[in-house]
Amino acid sequence: RELQAGREKGDPTERELKVSLEEAELWSKFQHITNEMIVTKNGRRMFPVLKVSVSGLDPSSMYSLLLDFAPADSSRWKFVNGEWVSAGKAECGRGLAHGGDDVTEGRGLAEGRDHGGIYIHPDSPNFGAHWMKAAVTFNKVKLTNKVNGAGQIMLTSLHRYQPRLHIVCVGTRHRLVSNVSFKETQFIAVTAYQNEEITALKIKYNPFAKAFLDAKERNPGGRGL
Amino acid sequence: RELQAGREKGDPTERELKVSLEEAELWSKFQHITNEMIVTKNGRRMFPVLKVSVSGLDPSSMYSLLLDFAPADSSRWKFVNGEWVSAGKAECGRGLAHGGDDVTEGRGLAEGRDHGGIYIHPDSPNFGAHWMKAAVTFNKVKLTNKVNGAGQIMLTSLHRYQPRLHIVCVGTRHRLVSNVSFKETQFIAVTAYQNEEITALKIKYNPFAKAFLDAKERNPGGRGL
DNA sequence: GACCTTCTCACCTACGTGTTAAGC
DNA sequence: TCGCTTAACACGTAGGTGAGAAGG
Numbered sequence: 341r342e343l344q345a346g347r348e349k350g351d352p353t354e355r356e357l358k359v360s361l362e363e364a365e366l367w368s369k370f371q372h373i374t375n376e377m378i379v380t381k382n383g384r385r386m387f388p389v390l391k392v393s394v395s396g397l398d399p400s401s402m403y404s405l406l407l408d409f410a411p412a413d414s415s416r417w418k419f420v421n422g423e424w425v426s427a428g429k430a431e432c433g434r435g436l437a438h439g440g441d442d443v444t445e446g447r448g449l450a451e452g453r454d455h456g457g458i459y460i461h462p463d464s465p466n467f468g469a470h471w472m473k474a475a476v477t478f479n480k481v482k483l484t485n486k487v488n489g490a491g492q493i494m495l496t497s498l499h500r501y502q503p504r505l506h507i508v509c510v511g512t513r514h515r516l517v518s519n520v521s522f523k524e525t526q527f528i529a530v531t532a533y534q535n536e537e538i539t540a541l542k543i544k545y546n547p548f549a550k551a552f553l554d555a556k557e558r559n560p561g562g563r564g565l
Numbered sequence: 566r567e568l569q570a571g572r573e574k575g576d577p578t579e580r581e582l583k584v585s586l587e588e589a590e591l592w593s594k595f596q597h598i599t600n601e602m603i604v605t606k607n608g609r610r611m612f613p614v615l616k617v618s619v620s621g622l623d624p625s626s627m628y629s630l631l632l633d634f635a636p637a638d639s640s641r642w643k644f645v646n647g648e649w650v651s652a653g654k655a656e657c658g659r660g661l662a663h664g665g666d667d668v669t670e671g672r673g674l675a676e677g678r679d680h681g682g683i684y685i686h687p688d689s690p691n692f693g694a695h696w697m698k699a700a701v702t703f704n705k706v707k708l709t710n711k712v713n714g715a716g717q718i719m720l721t722s723l724h725r726y727q728p729r730l731h732i733v734c735v736g737t738r739h740r741l742v743s744n745v746s747f748k749e750t751q752f753i754a755v756t757a758y759q760n761e762e763i764t765a766l767k768i769k770y771n772p773f774a775k776a777f778l779d780a781k782e783r784n785p786g787g788r789g790l
Numbered sequence: 791g792a793c794c795t796t797c798t799c800a801c802c803t804a805c806g807t808g809t810t811a812a813g814c
Numbered sequence: 815t816c817g818c819t820t821a822a823c824a825c826g827t828a829g830g831t832g833a834g835a836a837g838g
Binding site: 380381418485497498530531532547548549550551552553555 | 817818819820821824825826827828
């Protein structure tokens with residue numbers, strides 16, 4: 341086991357594989373004040389959206405891109421007096437020692453959407469050329485706190501997560517060719533925003549929250565018009 | 566040449582391949598009074614939407630589903646006195662003798678979206694299991710009368726077309742495994758509806774035209790409220 | 791003028807936001 | 815009470831309709 345990216349003997353491809361996070365500056369803004377992501381019963385999108393640009397794949401080989409969310413620590417977190425503090429051990433206890441190669445197990449990798457909390461990019465499977473011709477956007481992934489069936493990621497509120505990207509070469513035998521985590525994208529799952537600075541950033545940069553941005557602009561200091 | 570569905574020697578798969586049109590009753594309602602589809606500069610969706618259910622593929626083989634639009638005859642058509650009549654020879658002259666096997670030519674079948682007026686279903690390429698687990702919907706295909714670049718089908722207004730579905734097995738060598746036309750889905754491309762009965766059916770069944778349905782219900786005979 | 795095309799528009803569908811108040 | 819979760823809501827984004835006037 342212990343598959344490593346592009347290190348298998350006899351595999352001429354993916355030697356120069358590169359995966360980079362798009363809009364890393366935006367992610368950093370959220371990271372610096374501890375990012376939060378809403379989880380709801382019906383599922384909530386992420387903001388910022390995880391986007392990656394990929395190069396170094398074999399253009400004509402078939403790959404699937406997978407996203408999962410590893411617990412970033414073993415704590416439950418609380419927001420008190422303007423900061424996040426640990427509040428005891430995690431609940432479920434998936435723990436930290438979470439190998440990356442288990443994504444190659446089982447069948448139907450590109451069919452099911454909820455095998456062990458793995459989100460499969462909807463373009464999967466596709467040619468290396470497809471993944472490389474433009475940045476790959478995971479804007480449709482939805483985070484939930486309920487068992488919900490189709491294509492949603494179930495997380496535990498008030499726990500910290502690390503999104504992870506996996507690239508799998510699809511063939512008679514699946515082969516993990518990449519396994520990347522971007523620290524900037526860590527977040528704490530919440531059912532309602534705790535830090536109002538996070539709320540402000542979400543409103544400022546998410547077009548879907550424009551209604552609240554307008555409200556602020558029209559009435560910045562709370563004074564009537 | 567002359568590839569035929571599931572008839573190649575040494576191919577154990579796709580022996581029992583079946584492709585059936587969904588909502589055939591709805592299509593028939595339009596067909597009976599000669600269906601029309603709007604074409605616009607920016608592209609217009611089809612209504613009804615072409616949906617097919619597929620069975621008999623090899624679940625673990627990779628396929629792409631393609632849609633193209635063959636001229637149904639060599640005429641240009643006019644709507645006069647409530648009926649469609651021929652009005653001379655067709656313009657471009659792609660003609661009728663249009664083989665079906667040319668879709669296997671060339672490379673990048675699943676990448677480009679505009680090779681010779683072929684629309685590639687956005688789920689392509691994918692496993693047989695994916696195509697068979699639910700009806701395949703071509704709701705995103707857009708019809709245009711301008712050269713438009715990305716993923717749109719260019720048609721000539723006032724000409725009659727026959728949508729055709731192609732299933733291609735994606736491998737080192739592409740292999741056409743199906744080539745189906747449903748007569749119910751024939752239509753004449755128009756820039757504005759000619760037959761008001763067609764307009765009425767579109768409004769009645771297309772949810773996006775609900776505004777006009779409500780208007781009729783509120784004021785059926787033209788009398789004030 | 792007759793025919794066909796183009797553009798703008800009001801009105802929908804569909805759904806992504808944080809807010810707020812109620813629930814537990 | 816307090817902390818956390820839920821559901822209804824107003825208000826956006828994004829884009830699919832035919833109508834109707836204007837253009838060629």
